Amino acid sequence: MGLGWYITRRVAWTFVVTLIIVSVTFILLSAAPNPEVAKAATQAALQGDNPAEAEERIRMIRGLDKPFTERYLEYVTGVYTLNWGWSTMNNEPVTKSVFEALYYTAQYSIPWTLLTITLGPIAGLYSAASQYSWKDHVATGITFFGYAIPNFFFGIVLLLIFGVQLGWVPVLYNTDVPVFSLANAKQLFLPIFVLVTGSIGGIMRVSRNESSEYMNADFVKTAKAKGVSRYRIYARHVLRPTMVPLSTTMVGQLLALFVGSSLLVEIVFGIPGIGRLSYAAIIAQDTSVVLGFTLFFTFLATISNLLQDIVYTVLDPRISFDDR
Amino acid sequence: MATKNTSERFDTVDWDEIAANAPDGNGTSTRAYLAALGLLAVLFVYDLVVASGEATFAAVGVSYDVPLFHWVLAFSLLSFAFLGLLPLVRNRGHASANFAGIVVATGAMLAVIIYDGIYLANAVPTFSAIGWNYDVTGLDYLFGFSLLVFAFYAALPLYQNPRMTSYYWSEFRKNRPAMVSLVFLAFIFGVGIVGPLFINYPEAEFFRKYQPPVFATVSMNFVLECVGQQANGVCHGTWDYPLGTTNQGRDILTMIIYGMQISAKIAFVTTLIAIGVGTAVGTISAYAGGLVDEVLMRYVDIMQSFPTLILYLLILYIFGADLTLFILLLGFFSWSGTARYVRSNALAKSQEEYIKAVQLSGASLYRIIRRHIIPNTASSIVTDLTLLIPAFLLAEAQLAFLGLGDSEIASWGVLISVGRNDLSFAPWITLAPGIVLFFTILAFAFIGDAALDALDPEAQAEAES
Numbered sequence: 001m002g003l004g005w006y007i008t009r010r011v012a013w014t015f016v017v018t019l020i021i022v023s024v025t026f027i028l029l030s031a032a033p034n035p036e037v038a039k040a041a042t043q044a045a046l047q048g049d050n051p052a053e054a055e056e057r058i059r060m061i062r063g064l065d066k067p068f069t070e071r072y073l074e075y076v077t078g079v080y081t082l083n084w085g086w087s088t089m090n091n092e093p094v095t096k097s098v099f100e101a102l103y104y105t106a107q108y109s110i111p112w113t114l115l116t117i118t119l120g121p122i123a124g125l126y127s128a129a130s131q132y133s134w135k136d137h138v139a140t141g142i143t144f145f146g147y148a149i150p151n152f153f154f155g156i157v158l159l160l161i162f163g164v165q166l167g168w169v170p171v172l173y174n175t176d177v178p179v180f181s182l183a184n185a186k187q188l189f190l191p192i193f194v195l196v197t198g199s200i201g202g203i204m205r206v207s208r209n210e211s212s213e214y215m216n217a218d219f220v221k222t223a224k225a226k227g228v229s230r231y232r233i234y235a236r237h238v239l240r241p242t243m244v245p246l247s248t249t250m251v252g253q254l255l256a257l258f259v260g261s262s263l264l265v266e267i268v269f270g271i272p273g274i275g276r277l278s279y280a281a282i283i284a285q286d287t288s289v290v291l292g293f294t295l296f297f298t299f300l301a302t303i304s305n306l307l308q309d310i311v312y313t314v315l316d317p318r319i320s321f322d323d324r
Numbered sequence: 325m326a327t328k329n330t331s332e333r334f335d336t337v338d339w340d341e342i343a344a345n346a347p348d349g350n351g352t353s354t355r356a357y358l359a360a361l362g363l364l365a366v367l368f369v370y371d372l373v374v375a376s377g378e379a380t381f382a383a384v385g386v387s388y389d390v391p392l393f394h395w396v397l398a399f400s401l402l403s404f405a406f407l408g409l410l411p412l413v414r415n416r417g418h419a420s421a422n423f424a425g426i427v428v429a430t431g432a433m434l435a436v437i438i439y440d441g442i443y444l445a446n447a448v449p450t451f452s453a454i455g456w457n458y459d460v461t462g463l464d465y466l467f468g469f470s471l472l473v474f475a476f477y478a479a480l481p482l483y484q485n486p487r488m489t490s491y492y493w494s495e496f497r498k499n500r501p502a503m504v505s506l507v508f509l510a511f512i513f514g515v516g517i518v519g520p521l522f523i524n525y526p527e528a529e530f531f532r533k534y535q536p537p538v539f540a541t542v543s544m545n546f547v548l549e550c551v552g553q554q555a556n557g558v559c560h561g562t563w564d565y566p567l568g569t570t571n572q573g574r575d576i577l578t579m580i581i582y583g584m585q586i587s588a589k590i591a592f593v594t595t596l597i598a599i600g601v602g603t604a605v606g607t608i609s610a611y612a613g614g615l616v617d618e619v620l621m622r623y624v625d626i627m628q629s630f631p632t633l634i635l636y637l638l639i640l641y642i643f644g645a646d647l648t649l650f651i652l653l654l655g656f657f658s659w660s661g662t663a664r665y666v667r668s669n670a671l672a673k674s675q676e677e678y679i680k681a682v683q684l685s686g687a688s689l690y691r692i693i694r695r696h697i698i699p700n701t702a703s704s705i706v707t708d709l710t711l712l713i714p715a716f717l718l719a720e721a722q723l724a725f726l727g728l729g730d731s732e733i734a735s736w737g738v739l740i741s742v743g744r745n746d747l748s749f750a751p752w753i754t755l756a757p758g759i760v761l762f763f764t765i766l767a768f769a770f771i772g773d774a775a776l777d778a779l780d781p782e783a784q785a786e787a788e789s
Contacts, residue, residue, distance in 0.1 A: 017626050028639070148766035150718055152725055153740060153758040160747050264722050279726060282640075305628070 003313070010309060014302045021298045022079050025291060026072060079295060085288030089281060094292040097277060105262060105273030107179060108188050112195045120200045121246060124207025125234055131212055139204070147201030152264035155194045159268065162190065173270040191269045203246065210242040247311050357406035364402065368395055393441055396462075404434055421484075426476040430469065437465055463648045467589045470596040471517070502774030505767035512764060513591070516584025523581060525734070529573035534750050536561040537568040537576075542749060568752045570742055576756050583736040583757060587764065590651055590720055591713045597655025598712060599705060602662025606701075607693045609663065610670035621667070624660045640728055647730040650723070654716050661708050669701040703775070710772025714765040721761055736761045 044054030078084065084094040127139040163171040170187050177183040214220060215238065223233050263275030270276075274293065281289035408427040412419055440460060482489045497503060532549055536542040538561045550559035561568060567576040609620040636653055673679055673696070682692055723729040724737025725744075736757040743753025 013622075013625075020626055144766060144769050148714075148769055149762050150721060150758070150765070152722060153754075153761065156740075156744065156747065156754060157758070160751065164748055264725065267726065282728070305625075 006313065007310060010306055014306045017302050018298060019076070021302075022076060022295065023072075025294050026075055030068070030071070084292045084295065087281075087286055087289045087292075089284045089286040089289060094288045097289060098274070098292050098296055101272065101274045101277040104175070104271055105266070105275070107184070108191050108195070108265075108271065108273075109262065111188070112192050112199070115192065115196045116199045116203065119196065120203030121207040121239060121242065123200065124204040125211050125239060125242070127204065127208045128212040128215055128238075129234065131215070140208075142197075143201040143204050146197035149197075151194050151198045152268050154197070155190065155265055155268040158190050158194065173272075175272060187269075191265050191271065195265060207242050207246050210245055211238050214238045214241055247308065353406060353410055357402070360402050360406070361399075364395075364398060393462075397437065397441065400434060400437075404430060422476045422480055425480070426472055429472050429476075433465065433468055433472070436460075463589060463593070463651065466593050466648075466651075470592040473596055474592065496774055499770075499774040501770040505770040508763060508767045509771070512584050512760075513588045515581055516586075516588040519581040520585045523578055525582060526574040526578045529569075532565075532569055532573035533571050534746070535559070535565045535569040535573070536750075537752050537756070538563055538566050540568070540752065567756045568750070570739070570753050571746055571750075576739070576753065579734045579739055580736065580757055580760055582734040583739060583760075586647065586720070586733055586735045587717050589647075590654070590716050593651050594655040594658065594716050595709060595713060597652070598659040598662055599709075600659075601656065602659035603666050603698060603701075603705075605659065606663040606666025607670050607697060610667045610674070611689065611693070617667075620663075624663055627657060627660045636723070645723075645728060645730050647733055650720065650730065654719065658712055658716070661712070662705060665704045665708060666697075666701050669704060670697045673697055673700055707772055707776050710768045710775060714768045717761065717764060 040058040041051040041055045045051040082095050084098075086092075087094050087097050090097050123139055123143070127136045130136050159169075159171065162168045169190055170183075173187055174183070177187070220233060220237050223237050228237075262273065263279060265271075266273045266275035267279060274296070278290065278293035280286075281293065404427075408430060412424060412427045496506075532547075534542060534547050535550070536559060540561050542559050547559050553560045565575050565577070567580070569575055570579070605620055605624070609617045636650065639649070639653065670693070679692065679696060682696060687695070720729060720735055721737030721740065724735050725741040727741060729735065729737060739757040740754050740761075743750065743755075747754055
């Protein structure tokens with residue numbers, strides 16, 4: 001069976017996974033008391049109207065009086081056709097809110113991801129090339145530091161030092177500056193730095209262990225004997241086999257970090273991205289927006305899992321398509 | 325994990341006698357346990373769905389509404405009777421010290437729970453009869469149980485196998501950062517478990533807010549009453565408050581000790597749940613194979629794609645924040661890694677010669693899993709834990725920082741977020757708990773690194789070749 005069939009099967013499975021997750025969130029949310037209905041009832045009671053009538057009315061407007069199965073079908077088709085409902089907090093469609101927030105999130109998450117996936121393996125390779133020397137120990141020390149310090153705490157401390165005390169970077173995030181400008185680079189430097197130090201550790205560790213395995217392998221010795229230059233050996237003969245197990249670790253780790261860190265870092269640095277909007281939505285009890293973000297992160301997770309598996313099979317031809 | 329007959333040689337063992345004494349009711353008791361659990365579950369669902377508004381047994385004329393506490397208690401007693409007491413009585417004489425110990429200790433704890441919950445009806449502090457003013461809550465019992473499991477199945481086996489322990493110890497001792505980390509973690513968790521039992525939670529003393537730590541100073545503009553020396557409009561710290569006080573005048577050192585207990589609870593309870601469920605699912609999946617394996621592993625796939633943090637936020641937004649809920653949720657959503665490890669390890673090990681040897685000598689499936697697969701998977705479980713536990717602690721701190729955690733408790737994250745607004749003049753409020761959290765996570769990272777080398781000599785040899 002070929003790659004095509006494998007990818008088809010994987011995509012079908014991804015669809016099943018998202019469907020299950022979407023159903024679980026739907027059931028959870030329909031079991032919960034709806035804050036909007038409760039609010040309408042309270043308001044009616046305050047104005048001297050009949051609260052039960054007001055409840056009925058809001059249920060009809062929101063379509064909650066329909067039977068469960070009909071609502072479920074409507075909801076599921078809405079999810080897959082990007083009709084995610086109306087945000088009462090921002091008074092706009094949820095998809096619009098999500099895409100607007102994504103614009104700010106992308107500004108720091110793209111450089112962050114690029115830096116992590118380039119610097120991580122390189123640092124690991126560098127460490128492995130001079131294993132057990134002081135260079136290795138310094139690199140390992142920095143890695144452990146970055147891994148162990150909580151991102152949000154590190155962000156606060158750096159902001160205190162460089163923003164408040166030294167005044168080198170702005171304390172408040174400014175949404176008006178153009179994307180490609182010095183001011184934007186300045187205000188995004190600290191969040192990106194914090195995120196990269198946090199995420200680089202695991203990747204550097206794995207790539208160090210993996211590549212140290214190949215440093216003295218026969219094919220590397222052969223290449224050395226043939227007079228291949230050092231950097232070519234590292235790039236062509238060591239990095240490539242290292243990337244196979246690394247690619248799987250990398251996607252999973254980055255994703256787990258993305259969900260947790262983006263929220264915290266955005267709040268610490270005041271960036272109005274995905275994380276902050278979902279936080280605001282939870283505080284404001286804006287059900288549709290909360291649901292929208294759950295879906296967004298779920299889709300992100302399943303799609304990256306899919307990509308990871310495909311990359312894995314493409315990079316390493318020894319893996320058969322038959323067993324997942 | 326020494327049993328009585330390990331010293332006997334294979335050919336000197338009287339196999340006929342063992343076969344004659346073999347417990348024959350194993351299958352029946354398992355079935356009885358599952359049946360009882362099923363009945364309980366049906367009753368519970370009935371209570372939730374059909375009799376949601378009224379008393380549980382209203383239909384048969386008994387006006388007794390079963391509270392959640394009684395459901396949990398019934399479940400615990402059932403499990404204790406079938407999984408603990410029954411095997412202990414049946415195997416009396418040749419039960420291991422570990423098993424006997426945990427059954428007796430858990431029985432004692434259940435007795436305290438019944439005394440606390442039914443006799444005292446949770447109204448007065450548990451130990452008020454002997455004049456000790458410490459109220460034990462539901463989470464404390466869970467924490468106590470996980471400590472018991474840890475003592476009888478992690479600490480006691482180390483004592484029972486001195487040769488193996490000294491080998492691991494000598495391997496481990498080569499790594500100095502890991503040694504320091506171990507001492508540090510033992511200190512943190514030791515103080516965290518014992519400290520709050522004897523130290524009262526710090527009272528808010530508004531006039532003593534923003535006291536600086538020892539050797540530090542703060543401008544008199546921010547403090548109302550300086551406990552230490554004051555000179556030139558500057559307040560000096562004192563040993564009364566070694567790490568200073570918060571904006572409400574609470575002692576930060578005591579709050580950090582309370583935070584240690586919360587961290588210890590998170591670490592032990594979630595670990596117990598994650599390992600328990602993960603090992604069970606992993607071994608069942610590996611041994612059942614076929615459709616069961618496929619379904620379980622696909623479920624693990626789904627769980628790994630499900631963003632736990634977002635799920636927690638969702639549940640919190642529906643039911644409200646609670647540390648117990650948070651711990652249970654973390655535990656029940658983080659076993660996927662352990663399950664995968666155990667499954668692949670069990671599959672690999674089942675091909676080994678020694679497993680075939682025990683199979684031929686007639687060991688039961690349960691015994692093979694319990695005695696040979698799980699101990700041989702321990703190394704990967706331990707290394708997995710050194711990644712999981714810091715992630716749990718970090719998750720709690722992050723949620724507390726966002727103000728979405730349990731606001732009743734004094735975790736490190738709560739303290740970090742409390743100090744955030746006063747960062748410019750009173751940075752110690754945020755820095756002290758933040759630094760403790762940083763060192764805790766760092767300690768786990770170093771121990772994980774060392775454990776990988778000590779427990780898995782193959783990996784090291786591979787890396788050095």
